[in-house]
Every structure is written in C-alpha cells, then in structure tokens.
Amino acid sequence: MASHDHTHAHGCGHDHAAALPRLLLEAEDLCRARGVRLTDQRRAVFTALVRHGHPLGAYDLIEKLRPKSGRSPAPIAIYRALDFLQQNGLIHRLETLNAYIACPHTHGAGEAVVFLICEECSHVEEASTSGVNMALDSLATQHGFVARRRVVELGGLCRACQSRRPARSEVHTP
Ligand SMILES: [Zn+2]
Ligand SMILES: [Zn+2]
Numbered sequence: 001m002a003s004h005d006h007t008h009a010h011g012c013g014h015d016h017a018a019a020l021p022r023l024l025l026e027a028e029d030l031c032r033a034r035g036v037r038l039t040d041q042r043r044a045v046f047t048a049l050v051r052h053g054h055p056l057g058a059y060d061l062i063e064k065l066r067p068k069s070g071r072s073p074a075p076i077a078i079y080r081a082l083d084f085l086q087q088n089g090l091i092h093r094l095e096t097l098n099a100y101i102a103c104p105h106t107h108g109a110g111e112a113v114v115f116l117i118c119e120e121c122s123h124v125e126e127a128s129t130s131g132v133n134m135a136l137d138s139l140a141t142q143h144g145f146v147a148r149r150r151v152v153e154l155g156g157l158c159r160a161c162q163s164r165r166p167a168r169s170e171v172h173t174p
Contacts, residue, residue: 016053019104023050026105027090036088041073045081046102049091054122055099058082094124096153112136112150118158120165125158 027046031038038046048064049056056064058078066072082100085091091100094115107113107128114132116125132152140147157165 017051020047020050023102023105030088030090034088036084039081041077042081042084045078046085046090049085049100049102053102055094055097055101055117055124057097057099061100092126092151094153095151096155112152114152114154116158117153117155118161119155120157120161123158123160 024043024047027043028038044065045061048061052064058075061082062072062075062078065078082091082093086093086100089103091102092113092115093100094117097117101115101124104126106126111128111130112133114127114129116127118124133150136147136150136152
C-alpha cells in the first residue's frame with residue numbers, strides 16, 4: 001500500500017467525498033423539480049453513501065448514522081429513506097451485495113446501468129452504453145416482458161487491483 005497515496009480507507013484511489021457538494025446540489029434540484037422533500041434523514045443517508053463511495057448495507061448505514069451519544073436511527077426510517085432515494089434515482093441498490101451506492105449521475109434516467117463490482121477492494125464503477133439498453137430491451141420484448149428495472153452486475157477485479165496483485169489476477173494483459 002505504500003506506493004499509493006490514499007486519503008481514505010478503501011484504497012481504491014478515488015476521492016469519493018469530493019463529489020459531495022455537486023451531488024447534494026443536484027439532489028436538491030431534482031427534489032425541488034419533483035415537488036418532493038429531501039428531509040434531514042434522507043439527506044443524511046445520501047451524504048453517508050456519497051462519502052463512503054463504496055456499497056453499504058442498511059445496517060452499516062444505521063451504524064454510520066448513529067450519533068456519538070444517543071440511539072441509532074430506527075431501521076424502518078433508514079429503509080424509508082433508502083426507498084425514497086432509490087425511487088428518485090439518487091442511489092442504486094446492488095442486488096448481489098444487498099447494499100446501496102450513491103449514483104454519480106453519469107447516465108440518463110432509466111438507462112441500463114452495468115455495475116462493475118471489484119471483489120477485492122469493493123470499488124464499484126457505473127458504466128452504461130446504449131448497446132446494453134438495446135440488447136436488454138429486445139430480449140425483454142422477445143419474452144413479452146416489460147422491464148421496470150435494468151440492472152446488470154459484473155463481479156471481478158478493478159484495474160487498480162489487477163496491477164496491485166498481478167499474480168492473483170485472472171486477467172493477463174500482454
Ligand atoms: Zn447511477
Ligand atoms: Zn479493486
């Protein structure tokens with residue numbers, strides 16, 4: 001780890017908190033435009049997810065949001081905030097990890113998102129291409145299926161972890 005200069009605990013080389021002011025502004029704009037409220041609880045959950053940058057389960061979030069003295073927030077309140085944030089496209093739920101992650105808004109609303117999940121450092125990259133959209137849509141159409149959620153999750157090794165552990169990497173680049 002000495003060769004990497006990390007300002008946070010995950011070691012993936014990304015400064016997740018740097019995007020917080022922009023994402024909070026975008027979240028406020030979006031809520032205003034939709035006539036919904038970004039309550040303190042919802043804002044706190046969103047902020048925790050953006051700061052953390054990596055997927056967090058509901059109970060990890062409850063732990064993070066617990067005040068130094070006092071009681072933890074009620075699980076139901078956290079789940080409601082997560083539902084709200086998810087419905088408004090501010091966060092995503094990663095099905096395979098049963099965890100949540102803030103959306104960096106690099107894709108259009110309703111666009112299929114491919115999550116590239118690093119199994120080593122738990123960094124998650126969001127990727128999207130119209131090709132994935134079209135392939136999923138035509139697949140659904142063939143089955144007479146109406147898709148409401150389009151989520152694709154790939155598990156593997158991120159670029160940083162591949163270069164850090166070449167011996168254990170399954171991907172060999174010549
Ligand atoms: Zn997203
Ligand atoms: Zn990694």
